[in-house]
Structures are given as structure tokens and as C-alpha cells.
Amino acid sequence: MITNYLAAHHLRLADLAGIAAVRFVIFSTVWFLLTGSEMKSWLVGIPAVFFAVGLSLYLSPPGCGKLSFVGGCFFIPFFLRQSFLSGIDVMRRTLSPQRLINPGLVSYTTTLPPGAPLIFFVNTISLLPGTLSADLQGNTVTIHTIDQDLPIWTNIQNLEGRIAVLFNQHEPKENNL
Amino acid sequence: MRILNDIGLLFIGIGMLFFISGTIGLLRFPDIYTRLHAMTKADNVGLGLLVLGLSCQADSWQTVARLIFIWILVLIASSASCHLVARSALQKNIQPWSRP
Numbered sequence: 001m002i003t004n005y006l007a008a009h010h011l012r013l014a015d016l017a018g019i020a021a022v023r024f025v026i027f028s029t030v031w032f033l034l035t036g037s038e039m040k041s042w043l044v045g046i047p048a049v050f051f052a053v054g055l056s057l058y059l060s061p062p063g064c065g066k067l068s069f070v071g072g073c074f075f076i077p078f079f080l081r082q083s084f085l086s087g088i089d090v091m092r093r094t095l096s097p098q099r100l101i102n103p104g105l106v107s108y109t110t111t112l113p114p115g116a117p118l119i120f121f122v123n124t125i126s127l128l129p130g131t132l133s134a135d136l137q138g139n140t141v142t143i144h145t146i147d148q149d150l151p152i153w154t155n156i157q158n159l160e161g162r163i164a165v166l167f168n169q170h171e172p173k174e175n176n177l
Numbered sequence: 178m179r180i181l182n183d184i185g186l187l188f189i190g191i192g193m194l195f196f197i198s199g200t201i202g203l204l205r206f207p208d209i210y211t212r213l214h215a216m217t218k219a220d221n222v223g224l225g226l227l228v229l230g231l232s233c234q235a236d237s238w239q240t241v242a243r244l245i246f247i248w249i250l251v252l253i254a255s256s257a258s259c260h261l262v263a264r265s266a267l268q269k270n271i272q273p274w275s276r277p
Contacts, residue, residue, distance in 0.1 A: 033243050080225075087195050087222025090215050094202035102276050103211055123256040127221060132214055134263035144210045144263060144273060 009061045019062045020053055027052045060116070071166035078162060079124070086129035093146065104148040108156055109140045117167040121160060128155060185233030192226030195219045208274035209266050217259040224251055 006016060027049045035041040093100045112118050122141055125133040130150045135142035145152050202215025228248045232241045 030246070033239065033246055036239060083218070083225070084222055086218040090202060090218045091195060091198040094198045094205060094215055094219075099207075101206070101211055103208075103273050104275060105273060122260060123253070126217055126256040126259045127252065129218075130214075132210065132217070132263055133260050134210065134267050136260075136264075142267065144214075146211055146214045 005057075005061075011062060015062070016057075020057065023053045023056055024049060027056075066168055068166060068168045071162075071168070075162055075166045079127075082129065083127050086127060089129040090146075100147070102147045102149060104145055105134070106143045106145055106152055107140055108143055108153075110160055112139070112160060112163060112167075113169065114139065117163055117169065120167075121163050124159060124163070125156065128159060131155065181233050185230040188226045188230030188233065190230075192223045192230060195223035195226065199223065209271060210263060210273050213259050213263055217255050221252055221255060224248055 002013075002016075005011075006013060011019075028045075031041075031045040031049055035045065110118065110121060112121050118136075118139065122133045122136050125131050125141065125143060130146045131152060132144045132146075133141050134144045143152065143156070196219065199215050199219030202219060203212050206212045206215055225248055228244045232244055235241050235244065
């Protein structure tokens with residue numbers, strides 16, 4: 001079973017062990033955060049962590065997007081700032097006496113590879129000011145915007161570039177107009 | 178830590194304003210898509226500020242980490258469910274409201 005898995009994902013046993021160990025540490029941390037320092041909780045925790053590692057290797061095999069640490073350091077402040085701005089933006093539109101909305105649908109074709117980067121992209125769009133991802137067909141995202149006068153195109157391209165850096169995708173970006 | 182407590186209270190208060198504005202958007206906006214905008218965005222910021230405020234008042238780093246973890250989980254859940262609701266609306270051919 002393991003040999004098949006290694007062959008299917010072009011991995012060596014040592015690589016798989018390393019990846020599984022990293023995930024083991026991550027899930028153990030999550031369990032520790034959830035349950036606190038109660039030792040007895042690990043009676044359930046250790047099997048749960050093993051199960052989670054196995055399930056994650058099955059659902060999200062290694063190789064579909066490796067996060068870059070530096071990219072993350074740049075991405076988190078950007079993300080926090082943008083989501084705060086998007087909250088302010090919505091607040092302004094809901095509370096203004098006039099109807100400050102001019103919604104519409106836009107299609108965007110991304111060069112991000114399928115898998116984690118693409119899913120991450122689609123989900124982040126919904127948290128940026130004025131945009132909401134409404135559909136995904138192949139690599140074309142249908143975006144609903146609350147105001148067509150916003151610079152949607154620039155924002156989305158900016159986000160796409162940042163996600164490419166976050167996932168170590170270094171190929172030069174083409175303008176896919 | 179009296180000051181930290183008060184700062185926390187301030188963040189929680191501002192967070193509540195975001196929740197209220199999200200709810201007003203839900204009532205005022207004309208169609209499902211624009212309502213989704215209001216709900217996801219305002220609530221995420223509201224919850225973020227709530228977590229920030231509660232973190233100021235927390236008594237251990239573990240509580241803070243747990244709060245941030247909750248916020249991240251809610252972010253993932255709300256952006257994914259927002260996408261799913263919008264997609265199913267599009268598939269049902271519900272036309273987005275547009276300016277007349």
C-alpha cells in the first residue's frame with residue numbers, strides 16, 4: 001500500500017516520513033491547544049492525531065503546493081489589512097442612506113496551478129474588499145463584485161501574485177486579459 | 178492589567194459594530210450575492226476584533242492561541258460556505274441584482 005502511494009506521488013520513503021512527522025507535530029499542537037495540559041486527553045488524542053495524519057496524506061497528498069515561510073510573512077499582514085478594509089467597506093455600504101452598490105459578475109482566468117494554491121485563491125477572493133468568488137470551472141473563477149467601479153482586476157492580480165509567492169510558484173506572470 | 182482589560186473591551190465593542198453592520202446589510206441588500214458580501218466580510222472582521230479583544234483579557238497564551246485558532250477555522254468555514262452558497266445560486270440561475 002505504501003509502495004503504491006510512494007510511486008503515485010513520486011516520493012521516497014524518507015520524504016514521506018519527514019512530511020508525516022511535520023503533520024504529526026502540527027496536529028498534535030492543535031490537539032494540545034484544544035484540550036490543554038490534561039494528560040489523560042492524549043488517550044484519545046494520540047489515535048486522533050494518527051488518524052488525522054493518515055487522512056490528510058490521503059486527501060491532500062504531498063507536493064500540491066509547498067508554503068514558503070517568507071511568503072507567509074508577507075501574506076499575513078496583507079491579508080489582515082485587506083480583510084479589515086473589506087469589513088469597513090461593507091459597513092460603509094450598509095450604513096449609507098443611499099444604495100452604494102453597483103454589483104456585477106466578472107470572469108477571471110488564473111495561472112495558479114490546481115490544488116491548494118487555486119483553492120486558497122478562490123477562498124481568499126471572498127474575504128477581499130468588494131469581491132466574492134461565485135464559481136470555479138477549471139481555472140476560471142466567476143467573481144461577483146459589489147461595486148463595478150472598484151479596481152477589481154488590479155486587486156485580483158495582486159492577490160494572485162501574492163499567492164504565487166506564498167506557494168513558491170516562481171514562473172513569470174503573464175497578463176491574461 | 179486594568180488598561181489591557183479596557184482595551185479589550187473597546188475591541189469587543191468595535192467588533193460588535195461590525196456584526197451589526199453585517200446584519201443590517203443582510204436586511205437591506207437586494208439579492209443573495211450582495212447579502213453574502215455583507216455577512217462574510219463584516220462577520221469575519223467582527224469575529225477578528227472579538228478575538229483580539231478577548232485575547233487582551235485572556236489569562237494565558239494558550240487561551241490566546243485557541244481563540245486565534247477558532248478565528249482561522251471560522252474564516253475557512255465562512256469563505257468556503259460563502260462560495261458554495263453563491264455557486265449554488267448561480268447554478269439555479271438566480272440573476273444578480275444590478276443597477277436599473
